[in-house]
Amino acid sequence: MPQPNGYSARQIRLHWLVAVLIVLQFLLHEPIAEAWEGIEEGRSPAFNWLILCHIFGGGLVLVFALWRLVLRQTRGVPPAPEEEPRFLRRAAHLGHLALYALMIAMPLSGMAAWFGGVAAAAEAHEVMRGRFWCWWPCMSLRRSGISSG
Template sequence: MRQPSGYSATQIGLHWVVAVLVAAQFVLHDGISSAWDAYTKGQDVAFSPVVFAHVAGGVLILALVLWRLALRLSRGAPPPPENEPAPLKTLSHVAHWGFYGLMAGMTLTGGLAWFGGVAQAAQAHNVLKVALLALIVLHVLAVPFHRVVLKNNVMLRMIRPGA
């Protein structure tokens, strides 16, 4: 497979849509957390648009992650910047695949907890949430690191489509 010089417009769009949906999941967390606490105490859980949005958002994220994976596997990804040290290239590769795994894992554990009542899945969901948040912070901090330290403009790959 030929390695593209940049991400496609679809890949870029999916990246930003998923980023917004993941941010919304963190914002909507309190509603589903309260509903889960009520459920585990044997209380009735009434319909809540916030809970519905969190559940629907998770399902949508999984669908978009699968689409992103299909595009990445069929189209590929651009190479890392040439001036990026080999250990950072490896870390970047692991981090990107980690995003796919964590986002899929979050949806699956959330679904098992919410629809299956599996308490261990809820615990795993919380652990994955912390791991995903840490990876997001690392990902965001990589942008100024690339710009200031490595002096490359890797961020343009997520703004401007390439061939």
């Protein structure tokens, strides 16, 4: 796999686009969560454009995350700094794997819950939402250099 000196403009734009979409997903969570509770209680949800935005945003996160993976494979990414300890490089790699897994699994579980009525997928979605709150800010700080002193 190639290892360029920096990220391409497309990779940078996709990174920030996905970051903004993920923040919006957290902000748009309550309306869809309330609608899901209503569905579980046997009520049919009324149309709400915030729910539609959450569904559409989740689909975009999935598409853009897959696109980012394709770019990582075809263009490559810069290597980690040589002076960074090996265990930190490994932790960063594992963190990235976890983030990509969440960026793919969360939209898929949300779609399975909303469109398929799969309650277990909704539960998994909520569990992953809690994990995202832990991983995403930490990885964002690390990549921006804020946490490296």
